[in-house]
Amino acid sequence: MLTTTAPVHDVQVTDTIHRGLAGRDLLPAEHFVDSGYTEARVLVSAQRDYGIEIVGPVQGSAAWQAKGEDGFTQESFTIDWQAQEVSCPNGKRSRGWSDSTSQTGAAVIRVWFSINDCGPCAVRSQCTRGTGRIGRRLTFRNREELEALRKAREEQKTNEWRRRYQTRAGIESTISRQRRDPARLPLRRHRLRRKPGRADRTGIQVHRRPAAGRRRRPRQERQRRGTGREEPRRPGTR
Structure with missing residues (x-):
């Protein structure tokens, strides 16, 4: 188990988990995960570096073309990796191929088509909505990562893949049952190792924070109730 701060995405710690398991000689042949761990880079690196097959749902394309x-x-599109060209469904070839970097820092390939080909195309409405000087544009990963991603998307459509992934559902249901009835299924017996400093202070603050919507009594009233004695009156008051 690996615990991180909230802003850390699941896919950022997959390699850390595998490296820790490798150090203890506990590497599995299959790692059943949810969609937060199935990035193309992880699919390739887990198999290449540790011999682990990542089994989990891969997210589909978010482009508008995929919704219809x-x-x-x-x-x-058909990719010719040797010639560094891409052919569209209408038979036109790309006019540009460039190695680039995505917003997250991943290495990607950017391809674009000529507006002279895309402009008069009869099926343009099914392909691009661009109105500039360049036609359809594509951004994809390197060959190894792209092929791994496409393979995973095809496999998850099969009944065999769904049957294998039921293992993950069984694990989730076991954890859920333990949370609902810890007395019958005592699995979460472990010591909490706190790091000195901010972690301890944060934990104390969380437990001391009043519940939402709860009225906080004035300090004087809390003091009287805590000691069981009436608070002395100040001079000049009744």
């Missing part, structure tokens, strides 16, 4: 039945997604 007749849209041309990346899978509709």
